[in-house]
Amino acid sequence: ETGVTQSPTHLIKTRGQQVTLRCSSQSGHNTVSWYQQALGQGPQFIFQYYREEENGRGNFPPRFSGLQFPNYSSELNVNALELDDSALYLCASASSGDTQYFGPGTRLTVL
């Protein structure tokens, strides 16, 4: 069974640019969530997708958007990058159970 994978591992962008992060969920998992973890902080919930629809969102502006595909993989898009967007972005997948399984994350640096 393949776990949650994310790409790329690291990414460097400049302020104002746009970025796309990708996540492949664990086999059989139809729900994907994205979290932002700033340095020295706990992860913060960005949003959740279930069967290609966003069905939950945290306190993040609209320039954070996402997609979920029919194979349940997902993308996180961030427009107009700001310095404070520098963080580890974690993807987590779940099925009908009560546990989310996290990927290794993408480290985004905004210069």
Place this chain on the structure above:
Amino acid sequence: AQSVTQLGSHVSVSEGALVLLRCNYSSSVPPYLFWYVQYPNQGLQLLLKYTSAATLVKGINGFEAEFKKSETSFHLTKPSAHMSDAAEYFCAVRNAGAGSYQLTFGKGTKLSVIP
């Protein structure tokens, strides 16, 4: 609104000593509670979870946690620390309702193990 407070951003213990990491939660509905561990430059790994069954929950690597409703606590313990336990530990809460897997995390406790 849910919240999690982890007391102590940094805890140091000697190898072989008891590990105690504290977590208090706030939730208006019955919660599901989780402990995750994060090693440097890695994602989160589930240690254990409470989902309204037994109040004493056993997890991986010898860790356990006890849900105490009266104290709104879910402290993580391990009888004997090992060097490999050095990592950051996060407590998280989730509403025990259907549909949303949204987790609210604490700020984390970094555990150092002294040889």
